[in-house]
Amino acid sequence: MSSVATHPDHGAHAAAKPRGFLRRWVLTTSHKDIGTLYLLFSLAMFFIGGAMAMVIRAELFQPGMDFVDPYFFNQMTTVHGLVMVFGAVMPAFVGLANWMVPLQIGAPDMALPRMNNWSFWLLPAAFSMMLVTFFLPGGAPAAGWTMYPPLVLQTGMAFPFLIFAVHIAGISSIMGAINIIATILNLRAPGMGLLKMPLFVWTWLVTAFLLIAVIPVLAGAITMLLTDQYFGTSFFSAAGGGDPVLYQHIFWFFGHPEVYILILPAFGIVSTILPAFARKPLFGYTSMVYAVASIAFLSFIVWGHHMFTVGMPTAGTLFFMFATMLIAVPTGVKVFNWLATLWRGALTFETPMLFALAFVVLFTIGGLSGIMLAIAPVDFQYHDTYFVVAHFHYVLVSGSIFAIMAAVYFWLPKWTGVMYSERLGKLHFWTSVVAMNLVFFPQHFLGLAGMPRRIADYPVEFMEWNMVSSVGAFAYGAAQLIFVWTVIQCMRGRGKPAPAKPWEGAEGLEWTVPSPAPHHTFHEPPKVV
Amino acid sequence: MSNETHTPYYVPEASYWPIVGSFGLLGLGLGAAGYLQGLAWGMPVLLLGAAVTVVMTVGWFADVIRERAAGLYSPQMARSFRWGMIWFIFSEVMFFAAFFGALFYVRVFAVPWLGGEDPATSRFLWDGVVLSWPTAGPGFLDLDFTPMAAWGLPAVNTLILLTSGVTLAVAHHAMRHGRQGRVLVFLAATIVLGALFLGIQIYEYGHAWRDLGLRPDTGIYGALFYMLTGFHGLHVWIGVIMLAVMLVRVWAGHFTAGRHFGFEAAAWYWHFVDVVWLGLFLFVYVL
Numbered sequence: 001m002s003s004v005a006t007h008p009d010h011g012a013h014a015a016a017k018p019r020g021f022l023r024r025w026v027l028t029t030s031h032k033d034i035g036t037l038y039l040l041f042s043l044a045m046f047f048i049g050g051a052m053a054m055v056i057r058a059e060l061f062q063p064g065m066d067f068v069d070p071y072f073f074n075q076m077t078t079v080h081g082l083v084m085v086f087g088a089v090m091p092a093f094v095g096l097a098n099w100m101v102p103l104q105i106g107a108p109d110m111a112l113p114r115m116n117n118w119s120f121w122l123l124p125a126a127f128s129m130m131l132v133t134f135f136l137p138g139g140a141p142a143a144g145w146t147m148y149p150p151l152v153l154q155t156g157m158a159f160p161f162l163i164f165a166v167h168i169a170g171i172s173s174i175m176g177a178i179n180i181i182a183t184i185l186n187l188r189a190p191g192m193g194l195l196k197m198p199l200f201v202w203t204w205l206v207t208a209f210l211l212i213a214v215i216p217v218l219a220g221a222i223t224m225l226l227t228d229q230y231f232g233t234s235f236f237s238a239a240g241g242g243d244p245v246l247y248q249h250i251f252w253f254f255g256h257p258e259v260y261i262l263i264l265p266a267f268g269i270v271s272t273i274l275p276a277f278a279r280k281p282l283f284g285y286t287s288m289v290y291a292v293a294s295i296a297f298l299s300f301i302v303w304g305h306h307m308f309t310v311g312m313p314t315a316g317t318l319f320f321m322f323a324t325m326l327i328a329v330p331t332g333v334k335v336f337n338w339l340a341t342l343w344r345g346a347l348t349f350e351t352p353m354l355f356a357l358a359f360v361v362l363f364t365i366g367g368l369s370g371i372m373l374a375i376a377p378v379d380f381q382y383h384d385t386y387f388v389v390a391h392f393h394y395v396l397v398s399g400s401i402f403a404i405m406a407a408v409y410f411w412l413p414k415w416t417g418v419m420y421s422e423r424l425g426k427l428h429f430w431t432s433v434v435a436m437n438l439v440f441f442p443q444h445f446l447g448l449a450g451m452p453r454r455i456a457d458y459p460v461e462f463m464e465w466n467m468v469s470s471v472g473a474f475a476y477g478a479a480q481l482i483f484v485w486t487v488i489q490c491m492r493g494r495g496k497p498a499p500a501k502p503w504e505g506a507e508g509l510e511w512t513v514p515s516p517a518p519h520h521t522f523h524e525p526p527k528v529v
Numbered sequence: 530m531s532n533e534t535h536t537p538y539y540v541p542e543a544s545y546w547p548i549v550g551s552f553g554l555l556g557l558g559l560g561a562a563g564y565l566q567g568l569a570w571g572m573p574v575l576l577l578g579a580a581v582t583v584v585m586t587v588g589w590f591a592d593v594i595r596e597r598a599a600g601l602y603s604p605q606m607a608r609s610f611r612w613g614m615i616w617f618i619f620s621e622v623m624f625f626a627a628f629f630g631a632l633f634y635v636r637v638f639a640v641p642w643l644g645g646e647d648p649a650t651s652r653f654l655w656d657g658v659v660l661s662w663p664t665a666g667p668g669f670l671d672l673d674f675t676p677m678a679a680w681g682l683p684a685v686n687t688l689i690l691l692t693s694g695v696t697l698a699v700a701h702h703a704m705r706h707g708r709q710g711r712v713l714v715f716l717a718a719t720i721v722l723g724a725l726f727l728g729i730q731i732y733e734y735g736h737a738w739r740d741l742g743l744r745p746d747t748g749i750y751g752a753l754f755y756m757l758t759g760f761h762g763l764h765v766w767i768g769v770i771m772l773a774v775m776l777v778r779v780w781a782g783h784f785t786a787g788r789h790f791g792f793e794a795a796a797w798y799w800h801f802v803d804v805v806w807l808g809l810f811l812f813v814y815v816l
Contacts, residue, residue, distance in 0.1 A: 018543060027543035109540045111609035114589075118547035125555035129562075160565045164558030171554070174620050182612035186605065216620045220627025227756065230565050232746030235631060235756075238654055239668025241749035243639035250627055311649075520540075 017519045026121070029113035031098045032517060036415070037120050038095025039408070043484070045087035045127065046401075050477055052080035057439075057473035060466050063458055073456035074142035079130070081145030082162075085262065086169045087127050089396065092404045093265040094119070094176045097204045100411060101180060103510035103517065104198045106189030106526040111182035115175050122172035130165035133158035144454060146255070147222065149236040149247050153229050163226045170215045177211035180204055189509070191528035195286065198508050202289050203268030206296045210257045210264075213300075218254040221247060245310050252303035260299045263395060264292060266363075266403030267334060270356045272508075273410050274338055277353035278345025279505035284337040291330035291337075298327050308376045309383045317376045324374035328367070335364055350503075351425030355406035358398060358433050366394030369444065384454075387447025393440045398433075405432070405483065413498030416490040417516030424486045431479035438472025539606055541596065546589040553582035590774075594783065594791075607790055614794040618801050621764070625805050628760065632753050632812060636662055640749070643667050665748025674742035677733070677754065679814035686729050687810045690765075693722035694803040697772075701796050707786035709779065716776050719799070723769040730762050757809055764802045771795040 018024050028034060055076045059067050068076070098116065102109055110116045133140040138156020141147070147162070155162065184205045188197070197205075224235040225247070234240020236247045267288075275282045282288065304312055304320030312320075338360050347353070369391040373379050382388060405428075412420050442465035451462045458466065489495060501511035509528070513521045556578020564571030596602065642650045644660030644667075651658065655667035663676040677683065700715035737743040737754075745755045775792045778784065784792055 023543055026548050027545060029541055029543055112613055114541055114544050114547055115613075117544070118550050121548050121551040122554060125551050125558070129555065129558055157566050160562035161559075164562050168554055168558055174617075178613050178616045178620070181616055182609050185612055186608045212616050212620045213623050216624035217627040217630075220624055220631075224628075224631065224752075224756070226565075227745065227752070232744075233752030233756065234666055234746070234749045235752055237666075237668075238639075238643060239666055240746075240752065241640050241643065241660065241664045241666030242635060242752070243642075246631055246634050246639060249634060250630060253627075253630070 028117055029109065030519060031102050031109045031113065031116065032415075032519065034110075034116050034120050035095045035098030035100075038091045038098055038123075041120070041123055042088050042092035042095060042404075043487075045083050045091070046480070047484075048131070049080050049083035049088055050480065052076045052083070053473060054477050056080065057470040059456055060458070061470040062463055062467065063460050065457060068456070070456040071142060072139065074144075074454065075134070075140040077454050078141050078144050079134075082130060082141075082166075083127070084396070085145065085258070086166070086173075087123070087130075089262050089400050089404070090173060091123060093204075093207070093262075093400075094173075094180075096200075096265065096269070096404070096407050096411075097176075097180050099415065100407075100510060101183055101201055101204060102187070103414075103513065103521060104201050104508055105184065105187060105192055106509050106522045106528065107183060107187035108520065108522050110179050111186055112179050116179050119172045119176040119179065122168050122175075126165045126169035126172065129161050129168065133161050136161070146248075146251055147225065148251075149225060149228065149244050152225060159229060160226065163222050166222055167219060170219050173211050173215050177208040177215075181208040181212070184208075189522070189525040189528050195289065196528065198268075199271040199282065199285070199288055199292075200265065200268035203264040203271075203292055206292050207261050207264045210261050210296055210299065214254040214257040214261075217250060218258075221250040221254065224250075245307070248307050248310060249303065252306045253300075255306065256303040257296070257299040259392075259395075260295060262400050263363075264295070266359065266400045267292065269403045269407045269410075270338065270359050271334075273352050273356040273406050274341050274360075276410070276503050276506040277350060277356075278342050278347050280341060280345045281507075282337070283340035283343075284333070287333055288337055291333040294330040295327060298323060298330070302327065305374055305376075305379070308379045321374055321376045325371065328371055331367055335360065335367075346505075350409075351420070351422060351429055352406045352410035352503075354426065354429045354433075355402045355409065358429070359402045359406065362394055362398030362402070362433075362436070366391055366399055369394065382447060384452055385447035386443040386451045386453060389453050390440045390443035390447060393443070397440065398436050402432075402436075405429075408487065410503070411510070412487070412490050413502045414510060414513075414515050414517055416493065416495075417498055417514075418490050418493055418495035419498050419502060420486050420490050420495060424482055428479055428482040428486065431482065432476060435472045435476035435479055439469050439476055440472075442466075442468045442472075539601055539603055541601075544589070544592065546585050546592065549581060550585040550589070553578050553585050556581055594778070598783070607788075610790055610794070614797060618797060621801065625757075625760070625808075628753070628757050629808065629812065632757065635749050635753065640664055663750035665750060669748050672742070672747060674747050674751070675740075676750065677737060677741065677743065677814060679810070682729055682733055683810065683814045686726055686733075687806065689722050689726050689729070690803055690806050693719045693726070694800055696722065697796055697799055701793070704779075704784065704789050704792060705786055709782075712779050713776070716772060716779060720769055720772050720776060723765055723772065723799075727762065727765055727769065730758065730765075754813060757813055761802065761805055761809055764805070768795070768799045768802050771798060 018028070025033060025037065028037075055068060056073065059065075059073055098110065101107075131140075136157040138158060141152070141155050141158050141162045143152035143155060152159070184197070184201055224233070227233040228235050228237065234242040236242050236244045238244070271282055271288055302320055302324045304316055305324045308317055308320075349357075369387070373382055373388065373391055409420060409425055446462055446465050446469075449462065451458055498515040500514050502515065503511075509522075509526060510517075512526065556574050558578070560571055560573070560575025560578050562571070564575050640660050640662060641647070643654060644658060645651045658667045658670070660667060665672045665674060696715045697719040700712050700719060703709075703711035703715065743754065744751050746752075772795050775795045778791060
């Protein structure tokens, strides 16, 4: 980790922000404003996708068809997944990268600031196209976020809108990733060698590589869906010599690295926050970097574990099973390093720390259920049950989203110049963590007992745990309103003024600039020793 | 800004092009989707989106060229452009990898399984069917088509594209030594060869469509043939446009022996398109 030798003089360079809404937000080239846009967009999508989750849990509160018809239920599960993955979690991490990567490496902005702006402004285009399908005849896509053929080809009018929306979101992701990689490789302050970079920067470097490697593969897969639908090609039709399973292979070649795209930046955030509140340097920095790189490498050779029940050759099944289990090794390295970081630290429990600690515990639960799912013969029972739903929500909600929450509380003083309300932050944390476990822990039991995913109705014997899960979901949704209120208060400047470095144990260049960070920072590169 | 004189960094001014580009792509996507669904507004919106996107591309690059001519770009900025182009080409490699992956999967697994190698599959679908590559699939056995031969025009086209790679390398070498006349000649030759390749490719498509009965709906062979060669052809087309712009810029004297990244980026792109064709020729035509 780096320490700072010289403090550049920021007062002289604090140029005025551009005036007017258009120049400030729409035409902007400032990484900070674009970061804010990404984060606010992500928050809006979090609530849109969350509203769909509420519909799902309301329908599943008790057996029978209660509120929505099954077809609309399928639209809810499908678009909930697409919105949360591509609209909420990914843009949140890109927003955090926009804000923090230049500040953490001592760069004045992103490497390609205009393209950065384009990356953001493609997202509203993509998601307005995706969400407008609710108002088309036949409604929104309903074949699941994985868009498997032949089912997805039965989508009504929404089908091409879905394909092009994902294409545009993908273009946005690729350009964002190119920008981040170019920034990290080219704009580091003098003296900041690769192994001096903060871990958030390291995890984003690897994430950006994964994005550039796999988003084009997704683009290829959905392009083949499009031509199968409209131009008579037979990629996924056995009659023409193709194979629907081919889509699953291509999709999951994208999809498995994608789930690491959704979690690696979270690793970086937790590796930043735990040392700050344990007041100790991160244990095993170098091994953390190697672990991230190993996880990224392994992510390319494990996609088949999403397809154990589809009928792969036994040799393939075994290969994917063992390769998947290997991932537990670098992930274990990370978890033990986090524990060792906490060991004998002078711990305090501010809101970011609480979310980070919950991440370590709950993400590990998600990781362990992941190892269960990796065991091919066992997966034959778990596949497409609520056990899978429980697993990936443990790694995505208490993993990615808790890390995003931790990051927001951690850096909010730097962004807004005021401290958030610690009382409300803690209330948000405790309600979230209790509610999150209420929602998803019972789903393990439901899945093991055989309740399938993506179906609007279920036999009565599953009722009790579904009721618990739904009550938890409503509580979790309500708890997020506390978060919005806390953030809005900070954005309005309500709260104690924040010093440049509000956290005693925090390290890094971002704490050497004033809070709020002036519109231009590091116009002259800081020296890192 | 006053402080730009003593800073090594350059942060570009605000620009309208990104938001214009977003509307352009939105129009392209919405229009294409509407058109495919047979809606009346589809094609007009598609064309409008395409026009906006073209205007954005031209305007944005013109701004970049102007700013570079004004000396606003530092060597660090030039490195950012290089990294940007390198990773963009890598993303293109992975885009083609999806289709090559589909080709290999179909040839190694899907077709043999359907053709009896995996009885658990074939017995329940098309029992007793015999398939060999190239095939239109067990559902279209009565379809009469001729696969594209490798050693006619496609081989000539391969030579043309490889030669264009050589002429471009010569132009690049001349650029490094500041010999503008030589650059112009060999760059122009590259463009002519690229256009010739495209022309032959269009002729081949017509031949395949009319005489060979080979169409996108000719089973998996037709699908892969048109998808791979079609996206490759599109990339050659883009490459030719890029090189043509570079020809004009060389003519206008934008480049020096030491600074010619626009030219270099176009050259990288062209060599990438060249390599993709080699893979295509080998795995789609020859084998």
